[in-house]
Amino acid sequence: MSLAHPVINELRAIVGADGVLADRDELLVYECDGFPIARGLPTVVVFPTTTQQVVDCVLAAKRHDLPIIPRGSGTGLAGGAVAYGSGVMIVTTRMTKIESIDIANRVAVVQAGVRNLALTEALAGTGLRFSPDPSSQRAATIGGNVATNAGGINTLKHGVTTNHILGLEFVLPDGQVVRTRDHGLYDGIGPDVRGLMCGSEGTLGIVTRIWCRLAPAPKHFRTIYAVFSSLEGACKTVSDTTATGIVPTSMEIIDGSMIRVVEEAFHFGFPTDAEALLLIEIDGIDQVLDDQLQRIVAICHENGATTVKQCADETRRAELWSARKKTFGAIGRIARSYCTQDACVPRSMLPTVMREIKEIGKRFGLSIHNVFHAGDGNVHPIMLFDEDDPEDVQNTLRCSQAILEYCISVGGTITGEHGVGVEKLHLMPKMFSSDTLDAFNRIKEAFDPERRLNDGKLIPSNRVVIELFKPTAANVPGGAL
Amino acid sequence: MANMCTEVADPESLAELVRQSLTDSVPLVDYGRVHEGVGHPPPSVHTRFCQTIAAGGDGIIEHYTRDLTVRVSAGATVRQVNEALRPTHQFLPLDADEDLSIGEVLMHDVYGPLRAGYGSGRDLLLGLRYIDGLGRDIHVGGRTVKNVAGYDVGRLMVGSLGELGIVYEVTLRTYAVPEEVRVVTVALTDPDTLSRNITNLLLTDASPTGLSLHGDASGWRAIFRYCNTHGGCVVQQADLERRLTELAGDTARVESVQTLTPEADETARTAERAWRRQADLLVKVVTPPALTGSVAALLREGGWRIDALPVHGCIFVGGEGNAADALRLDRTINETIDTHGPLGGRGFRVWYNRLADADLIAPFAPPQSDYALLCRIKSAMDPHNIFNPGRYLRG
Numbered sequence: 106m107s108l109a110h111p112v113i114n115e116l117r118a119i120v121g122a123d124g125v126l127a128d129r130d131e132l133l134v135y136e137c138d139g140f141p142i143a144r145g146l147p148t149v150v151v152f153p154t155t156t157q158q159v160v161d162c163v164l165a166a167k168r169h170d171l172p173i174i175p176r177g178s179g180t181g182l183a184g185g186a187v188a189y190g191s192g193v194m195i196v197t198t199r200m201t202k203i204e205s206i207d208i209a210n211r212v213a214v215v216q217a218g219v220r221n222l223a224l225t226e227a228l229a230g231t232g233l234r235f236s237p238d239p240s241s242q243r244a245a246t247i248g249g250n251v252a253t254n255a256g257g258i259n260t261l262k263h264g265v266t267t268n269h270i271l272g273l274e275f276v277l278p279d280g281q282v283v284r285t286r287d288h289g290l291y292d293g294i295g296p297d298v299r300g301l302m303c304g305s306e307g308t309l310g311i312v313t314r315i316w317c318r319l320a321p322a323p324k325h326f327r328t329i330y331a332v333f334s335s336l337e338g339a340c341k342t343v344s345d346t347t348a349t350g351i352v353p354t355s356m357e358i359i360d361g362s363m364i365r366v367v368e369e370a371f372h373f374g375f376p377t378d379a380e381a382l383l384l385i386e387i388d389g390i391d392q393v394l395d396d397q398l399q400r401i402v403a404i405c406h407e408n409g410a411t412t413v414k415q416c417a418d419e420t421r422r423a424e425l426w427s428a429r430k431k432t433f434g435a436i437g438r439i440a441r442s443y444c445t446q447d448a449c450v451p452r453s454m455l456p457t458v459m460r461e462i463k464e465i466g467k468r469f470g471l472s473i474h475n476v477f478h479a480g481d482g483n484v485h486p487i488m489l490f491d492e493d494d495p496e497d498v499q500n501t502l503r504c505s506q507a508i509l510e511y512c513i514s515v516g517g518t519i520t521g522e523h524g525v526g527v528e529k530l531h532l533m534p535k536m537f538s539s540d541t542l543d544a545f546n547r548i549k550e551a552f553d554p555e556r557r558l559n560d561g562k563l564i565p566s567n568r569v570v571i572e573l574f575k576p577t578a579a580n581v582p583g584g585a586l
Numbered sequence: 587m588a589n590m591c592t593e594v595a596d597p598e599s600l601a602e603l604v605r606q607s608l609t610d611s612v613p614l615v616d617y618g619r620v621h622e623g624v625g626h627p628p629p630s631v632h633t634r635f636c637q638t639i640a641a642g643g644d645g646i647i648e649h650y651t652r653d654l655t656v657r658v659s660a661g662a663t664v665r666q667v668n669e670a671l672r673p674t675h676q677f678l679p680l681d682a683d684e685d686l687s688i689g690e691v692l693m694h695d696v697y698g699p700l701r702a703g704y705g706s707g708r709d710l711l712l713g714l715r716y717i718d719g720l721g722r723d724i725h726v727g728g729r730t731v732k733n734v735a736g737y738d739v740g741r742l743m744v745g746s747l748g749e750l751g752i753v754y755e756v757t758l759r760t761y762a763v764p765e766e767v768r769v770v771t772v773a774l775t776d777p778d779t780l781s782r783n784i785t786n787l788l789l790t791d792a793s794p795t796g797l798s799l800h801g802d803a804s805g806w807r808a809i810f811r812y813c814n815t816h817g818g819c820v821v822q823q824a825d826l827e828r829r830l831t832e833l834a835g836d837t838a839r840v841e842s843v844q845t846l847t848p849e850a851d852e853t854a855r856t857a858e859r860a861w862r863r864q865a866d867l868l869v870k871v872v873t874p875p876a877l878t879g880s881v882a883a884l885l886r887e888g889g890w891r892i893d894a895l896p897v898h899g900c901i902f903v904g905g906e907g908n909a910a911d912a913l914r915l916d917r918t919i920n921e922t923i924d925t926h927g928p929l930g931g932r933g934f935r936v937w938y939n940r941l942a943d944a945d946l947i948a949p950f951a952p953p954q955s956d957y958a959l960l961c962r963i964k965s966a967m968d969p970h971n972i973f974n975p976g977r978y979l980r981g
Contacts, residue, residue, distance in 0.1 A: 207874075208785055209782065209784075209785055209874075209875075209876035210785075210874040210875050210876050210899075211785055211788075211875070212874075232789040233785070233789075253734060254734045254738070256732055260732065261731075264705070264709060265732060267738065267741060268705065268709050277959075283955065283956055283959050284955045284956065285954075285955070285956040285959075286956075287955070288874070288931070288932040288933075289874060289932070290872050290873070290874065290899060290932065290933070290934070291872070291875065291897075291898035291899055291900070292695070292870075292872040292898065292899070292900055293745065293872075293934075293954075294745075294934055294936060294950050294954050294978065295745060295746060295747065295749075295954065295956075295957075295960050295978050295979065296742050296743065296744075296745060296746040296749070296750060296960055296963060296964075297695075297708065297741050297742055297743075297744050297745055297746070298742065298956050298959065298960065298963070299741075300708065300738050300740075300741025300742055300744065301737055301738055301739065301741065301742040301963075303738060303741070304734040304737070304738050305737060305738075309737075321788050321789050321793065344652060347652065347653065347654060348651070348652040348654075349762070350654065350675070350676070350761065350762020350763075351762075352761075389818075390791050390814075390818055390821055390822065391791075392817060392818070392821045393814070393815055393817055393818040393821070396815070396817070449730040449731070449732045449733055450730060451650060451653045451655075451729055451730060452652070452653050452731070453650065453652040453653050478732075481730075481731050481732045482653075482730055482731060482732070483730075483732050516728070516729055516730070517728075517730055518728050518730050518732075518733040518735045519735050520733070520734050520735050521730065521732035521733060521734065522732055522734060523734070524734050525734070525735055525736070529735070533735070533736070536735050536736070537725070537726075537735075537736055538723075538724075538725065540718075540722040540723065540724060541724045541725055541726065541736070542736075543722075544718055544722070544724045544739070544967070545736055545737050545739075547966040547967065548737055548739070548963065548966055548967070550966060551959075551962040551963050551965070551966040552959070552962075563736070563737075564736065564737075
């Protein structure tokens, strides 16, 4: 019946027939994001190309009292861009204009659908870059980066998305266009709405235009990888390095099982009998990097590194980081589905936390692979499961919950960079008091009093109840209403 | 006014103060130690308060030394926190006067030259606790360096002028104290050349940890700061001298080079901006960074003193003057940031020190396009309009 919904023709009138998807087969592509456990079909998917078209689409949804689900390229890993069985999904991937690049003031103005990597490519040769670099940067949009406050492997030293956004334009669910801290200035008057919008997962407004802060791209690097016979040794190296005050660009760990998966897929030459690989990069002034590197190498050896190798040239360095970014792709070769967790813990706790995650996995009979932003304390345990087996799905979800609850208990958080989406919604009351959750809800209502915009994501809503743990509804968030 | 405030040293007392305010319908006012002049004045009937720390305390609630993070009382001063951190060789690079509280720094988004290298308080912020307008204790963020659980109310609070809630505890990143601070003072005949070339400079080894531009009756000076190892400072200074010749030719000349301890540099930075506290008139003007020099030069023509941060386009302009001078300065600034002026509408200004009778001057200009939304947020977080009512936002 949804195919005949009158909003569809209105949307076609706004963006043209080729900017609207309404056939069930076409909609299937949009039934989930990178968290395949949560699925639901929207009524219609629409691809605006301008802010005004977004406004018109929002008003059309409002006229028909339909929910709105904003979406970028759908690389999110928490179900933040999944419909609850109906609604207008507004996809920004055709808003791809890089409107200006102002080198003198280090600002790029882009539409929300510009891919992270497209901006990087556009900046080639300028010496500047947009620093956030999530593993999904080839596909992920900058609007999506804003919505999830995306991180990446460079964020340890250079910060996450919120540190690189100067201003935003977004559309409220009543069709108003708000611009905050536009004009590319490095300061503003009053409360920092841009900060609030970053990581708000499309629940407050649909980001349409972004003033990106461009930063000098580092020119000099030292990159090493250290091989460990224990994951704990690698984790302790991270903790010890942090404690010295050195701030590397990146410290990434790939655990033993993941090394073997990556090797089988890409034949990079990592030792398959290792239990952990620690990739460390530092950047800065060429003449002082060697001293820093020697200190880090010494810490690696103190913690039992069996081999420490430095990338001899830029090609090898590029290969190393490419291997790191391809790790998730390699997982796809060995399992139909996987679920990646995203807890963040104090860095000094990493050795203990990784040990406990392994134990939790054993308890649930799951083999957990790990590849993570160790320097940030941002762990990404990966659980493999069969999405067609409801029991397996439930077991995976329960294992995830146990891991996240443990991370909360040691002073960590349920999500470092992927967001809450629908996946971690049930854990929000464990992270926050009821007063704090109510404070979040009051903020939501200041933006979206009718709770039309991505309701039931990020903060629990009394209008939308998600029961991922209810077997019959496990794959359909809307089915548990 | 500061000595007439009710001092509050713990969260329980603060919550009680808020509850009393709600019962009595008397707003609570805290404009900070040096930001009295920012925004509209408070209503005539109010309770003035300020946060401090418990007697004998150092302001630090917990220092996670190995994680380089620290949880502090918002009432602790920058000096108190940095003194307490010193034995661990860490510090908070909040580049603000040492006697300001951490809360005041964040509520007014205070930053200084070191923002170029370390970021501002907004970048260091990991979590905070505050009392909201319903008297409730709210906790957002945490102690991890990445966290996207829930709305980032912490960053929303930065620069909020104390209108959304009373922040009483803050978790921040710390940094290792640098081995050396090298301060290179450069005399300039033309500040515009420096700011127009700022990106070129940032792309080199001469990229400074801190950069400020100062203009007064004696002329223009740029102060470059390098916080690094000794070897790093040597390399950076040498590169700066080379770049200055390339980029600025004979308009720039190195006047002095000092090697300071980080503590001595903290004192030096505070001294450099001390005049602002004494100034009858003081305005912050924000421009696109590359225009910092030309706008500063234009404002300097009025005989005003200038402190500017060319990396971020921030200019403080002010000096001695009367109400007529204030109006004259305000007109010049407004013409500059106006859509028809040299900034083409890409700028704003905030008065810091006005004269008490300068009612004709709006505290903030031009009107900001997110104002209506900000007022709605204020109503959501402070529904009874008890926190610094009317300072910037309509309750």
